[in-house]
Amino acid sequence: MKILVLGGAGMVGQKLAQSIANGGLGDISIDELILHDIVEARSIKSDFKTRSLVGDIANNGEAIKLAELKADMIFHLAAIVSGEAETNFEKGWNTNARGSWQFLEALKQVHEATEGQYRPRLVFTSSIAVFGGPYPDKIGDEFLSAPQSSYGAQKAITELLVSDYSRKGFIDGISIRLPTVVVRPGKANLAASSFFSGIIREPLNGKEALLPVGTDVRHWHVSPRTAIGFLTHAANLDTSLLQGRLAINMPGISCTVAEQIEALRNIAGEDAVRLIKREPDDLVMRLVSGWPRDFDPQRALAMGFAADKSFEDIIRIYIEDDLDRSGQ
Structure with missing residues (x-):
């Protein structure tokens, strides 16, 4: 299996890559791990081939280059963070929404060029920012998505795209709505959180x-270690269990x-x-x-995600x- 991590140089991307290198993805046999980001990712030691690609998913042509890699498993972590997406409107929409749409369109093109033989699993890291108030005491799995920030709107739109491209059979997708990941190592980024x-x-x-x-x-919080567990669990989840509702609130x-x-x-x-x-x-x-x-994430808990x-x-x-x- 070939695995592609978009946003592979970021904190979560690097921890995910190291987790895959250390323990794999369950019973899946891995041939190659590719890390893509706007800067070169740190090298990862593993028993299989790893490489780093540099590029901007928002640029024309980058999406088709990535799709033509024909990765079997794709983790879509690439994003402009919340604070920057709010203050730099164009950059946020270009990367978080247009960039994601371009990439899904590119996957669709490869799917059609292979007469439907190519249909990758795609795990998209969405966010609890897709919700907006007023809130109940705890947000349940039936609460509506009504974001009140540009970042939240961009994540919500990509969730819908992942769901529709999955419904049409171009990909096998799932969107996991992560809590805020703490405690993040290193220096502060531009996220409002x-x-x-x-x-x-x-x-x-x-x-x-x-x-x-x-x-x-x-x-609502989650540790980096547990967030990586969410991603690897989602990678192996039978998406038919989601009954077409492919965006799921993670516990925290x-x-x-x-x-x-x-x-x-x-x-x-x-x-x-x-x-x-x-x-x-x-x-x-x-x-x-x-x-x-606060949340009451019963669907996620029933499917084996643990906080x-x-x-x-x-x-x-x-x-x-x-x-x-x-x-x-």
Whole structure:
């Protein structure tokens, strides 16, 4: 099997690649792993062939080059993150929506050129940003998708494209709506949600962290390790179980910023907590105010997706997996 990871140089893409290199994908025999991104991905050691490709999925011609690789399994992680998609309207739509559509169209062309023989499994990483308020206490699997940000709209549109191209038989797709992934290693990115990681990561590295929102803000989280588990589980899932509803809410941990800070205090002590400094940011507060807070993801749980046990466990996973390699 040939595997293609779009967004393969990003944090999730690199962790996914390393997970595949270390343990494969269940009983699937892997021949080649290809990582594609706008920058070269870090090399991955494995028992099978790996390579990195550099290009922009939003550019004309890039999508057909990727489709012609005829990867059997595709993980679509490539995206402009939430904060940048909101402030750079054209870039967000070009990459997150037009880029995805171009790629699906290219897969369709290869499917038709092979007389239907080529039909790859595609796992698309969507987001809880596809939802907008007002919210119930917990968002169930029947709650409507009504995004209130450009990023959320772009993700929702790609979900619909994945569903329709799957319905027509061009691909075998599934969209998993990830919670916010924390604690992310390395430096903060342009995602509006990056502070959720920053207020844990920076103090654990002995650095000051800025908190742009109030401590009463509640949000839905998952560790990078568990997010990778979602992706690999989705890769092997029988999509007929989804009964045509190919976008599925992933389980997570719902907690307030105050509860995050308390978890940090329990693990790292008061000195770490003192490094968190409040610095209100109107744009971030506006975006966060429209985000989901809690879910009841019964479909995902019934299909074998499992969440982290607590936010303290999420912090411990960062310490175990990334603290010494965070690059700070």
